[in-house]
Amino acid sequence: MILIKAFKALVVEQSGNDVTSGIREMTIEDLPSGELLIQVVYSSVNYKDALACIANGNVVKTYPFIPGIDLAGIVKSSTDGRFHEGDEVLITGYELGVSHYGGFSEYARVSSQWAVKLPEGLSMKEAMIFGTAGFTAALSVQELQDGGVNADQGPILVTGATGGVGSMAVAMLAKLGYEVVASTGKAEQKEHLMKLGAARVISRDELVPEKVRALDKQLWAGAVDCVGGKSLSYILSSTRYGGTVAISGLTGGAELATTVFPFILRGIRLIGIDSVMASMEKRVRIWNRLTSELKPAMLNSMYTEIALEQIPGVVQSILKGQAQGRTLVKISSCKGT
Structure with a gap:
């Protein structure tokens, strides 16, 4: 009792x-x-x-x-x-x-x-440093890998990179050997993002051009988008052939203006990340990965x-x-x- x-x-x-x-x-x-x-x-x-x-x-x-x-x-x-x-x-x-x-x-x-x-190899404290944000970031990384986006195929864009999901995604992708381009509206956090493993830091303004073309210059092998809205429209138009974009946020807006061209001419995948109702099988798989290969060296900072x-x-x-x-x-x- x-x-x-x-x-x-x-x-x-x-x-x-x-x-x-x-x-x-x-x-x-x-x-x-x-x-x-x-x-x-x-x-x-x-x-x-x-x-x-x-x-x-x-x-x-x-x-x-x-x-x-x-x-x-x-x-x-x-x-x-x-x-x-x-x-x-x-x-x-x-x-x-x-x-x-x-x-x-x-x-x-x-x-x-x-x-x-x-899981063995993860403390309760570490589990909550990850929390929903880390779990969401890991799901996003998993989708990129499942989509065949490898570290030698080009840069991976991470938006909202100073937030919980974004910062975790930067650190995880960098540990796996990807070239990470971190987008943020906080210029003063550039050094912090570089320490997490970002190869390059860009302003979020670069992702919201005055006009978004149906197909733009191919820049990203994949993306972890924590923002949504107009910047996602541009990301889709500038993702390389066969790339994957994993979307988990909407701080930039819930509406999405795009065309079918990135999907039918470049074969890209837009994957929604739902961390709330993910299956238990998927949860156990992801949490086990978070004990080792997806566990950033800087987790405790x-x-x-x-x-x-x-x-x-x-x-x-x-x-x-x-x-x-x-x-x-x-x-x-x-x-x-």
Whole structure:
């Protein structure tokens, strides 16, 4: 029997048209149903988490709510025979932090169908430095490789390169030997991106010409696009024959103006990256790759660590476009983390 009197969580509440967030004391009885009760050791802050903390963010439907689309922790109780007390697990995506109480809490009760046992060679801390952003970046890299885009075929463009997904993609691709061209609107981050492995850094303005041609000069063997919008139109028109473009973001807009020519004359692939409902088979495969070949040497310098109480301040930075890299949240202490 688990005896937990009370614990802390970041709770988002609504009053009229106002949405506020703050640390609240919770009990196990406050948590939704699920086969696993997990002591959360680490989480991370993503753009979707920031949207969950504001009015009109279009993430949270019912209040009060605990955000946090990522968590890594220790199983305290399980009604699923595949998991046992003491197992270290991680969860990203599914309903976590969207329609089911998430990882910004010292304890979480979740569906066992969402949990991945922490692979050997990866700590809970490292899993959350990656988090949804790293998982999304790895899915993108996997799609480029599955599409036959090899390191000797030319440069790979990464847009939104200082963000969570972008910075992870830069580091992963560089480790695999690709020539990475990083695009950003933050010129002052050029040195940081070069340290991550970028061979060249360009301004995002270079990807939004006044007029986008149906087919432009062939520049990129492939691309990891975290931005979308008008720049994606240009990327498609300037991707080399047989290239792959993996799209995972829409900060540049949700609309896409293009023609069929890049697809039928150059045979390029435009692949949507969905990290939320990816199959468990794919998840396990990707997380295993993140223990070794996709694990950047600089992983432990690619994050800022904060406490649960500091999340609201980070949310504001993310919404203002001031965030860089990954923000790790230390939720609770546990020996060996």
